[in-house]
Amino acid sequence: AQSVTQLDSHVSVSEGTPVLLRCNYSSSYSPSLFWYVQHPNKGLQLLLKYTSAATLVKGINGFEAEFKKSETSFHLTKPSAHMSDAAEYFCVVSENGQNFVFGPGTRLSVLP
Amino acid sequence: DTAVSQTPKYLVTQMGNDKSIKCEQNLGHDTMYWYKQDSKKFLKIMFSYNNKELIINETVPNRFSPKSPDKAHLNLHINSLELGDSAVYFCASSPDGAEETQYFGPGTRLLVL
Numbered sequence: 001a002q003s004v005t006q007l008d009s010h011v012s013v014s015e016g017t018p019v020l021l022r023c024n025y026s027s028s029y030s031p032s033l034f035w036y037v038q039h040p041n042k043g044l045q046l047l048l049k050y051t052s053a054a055t056l057v058k059g060i061n062g063f064e065a066e067f068k069k070s071e072t073s074f075h076l077t078k079p080s081a082h083m084s085d086a087a088e089y090f091c092v093v094s095e096n097g098q099n100f101v102f103g104p105g106t107r108l109s110v111l112p
Numbered sequence: 113d114t115a116v117s118q119t120p121k122y123l124v125t126q127m128g129n130d131k132s133i134k135c136e137q138n139l140g141h142d143t144m145y146w147y148k149q150d151s152k153k154f155l156k157i158m159f160s161y162n163n164k165e166l167i168i169n170e171t172v173p174n175r176f177s178p179k180s181p182d183k184a185h186l187n188l189h190i191n192s193l194e195l196g197d198s199a200v201y202f203c204a205s206s207p208d209g210a211e212e213t214q215y216f217g218p219g220t221r222l223l224v225l
Contacts, residue, residue: 034213038153043202044216088153099168100145100214102155 002027002093004103012109019078021106023065023091026072033074034092034100035065044090050074061085086110115139118203118217125193126225133188133220135203143167144186145214146178147202155202161186162208198224 007022025031035047048059055067065076074091091103116137125131137144145168146158160168164180175191190197203217 036216043218044204044214046213046215049213090155099160100157102147102157105153105155107153 002031002095002099002101004091004093004101006089006091006103006106008106009104010107010109012111013081014111015083016080019076019081019085019108021076021089021091021108023074023076023103024072025074025091025093027093027095029095032094033065033067034094035059035063035074035076036090036092036102038088038090038105040087047076047089081108081110083110083112116203116205116215116217118201118220120220121218122221122223124223124225127193127195129193130189130191131193131222132190133201133203133222135186135188135217137184137203137205137215139205139207139215140184141205141215142183142208143206144180144183145204145206146186146188147204149200149202149219151199159186159188193224195224198222 003026005024033050036044037047038044047063048057050057050067058064063078067074088105088107090105092100094100119134143162145160147155149155158172159178161180163183177189179187200219200221202219204214206212206214
């Protein structure tokens with residue numbers, strides 16, 4: 001069975017400093033992994049996805065994530081936070097393309 | 113052009129009522145989903161349909177009944193609404209395949225009084 005753990009429910013950073021949002025997963029097979037972002041009162045938008053190609057994945061808005069199979073991790077990073085990055089971030093795992101399991105989410109706050 | 117649309121955007125209703133939420137996608141995708149997001153932002157899949165056939169039916173009360181008249185539509189009907197049904201409901205769609213991205217609708221905010 002698939003599962004996703006996001007270790008931090010809330011992360012707070014200052015504008016211009018790096019962002020690290022942690023995600024660990026459990027999967028019986030080679031999974032696909034995704035990061036979605038949800039801005040307040042909005043729907044979910046795909047940031048990036050890993051699908052068994054390059055382990056370092058670049059997404060939109062300067063975000064990237066690295067798939068580490070030995071650590072079963074898929075942490076999301078950004079070199080320099082912007083105020084507009086404040087949102088809820090969800091790590092997602094899928095084994096078969098029909099069942100997507102969401103992590104509990106990490107709320108990112110960006111301080112001026 | 114909206115890719116995945118949901119109506120209504122907001123729904124406020126009394127306990128015991130029956131209501132429906134509609135979802136349509138114009139992406140030509142084969143698979144559609146309903147998710148429930150609770151007050152703590154936790155997202156949980158409720159149903160998944162592939163070409164009008166039910167694929168996933170998680171542990172959801174049978175008061176919830178999805179209906180897919182064609183592969184571009186997946187509607188959610190809820191009977192005898194309860195306070196605990198208050199949540200944001202998201203529809204999503206994706207092409208087939210394990211690597212495929214889901215595209216989400218804007219959500220329907222349901223409040224049961």
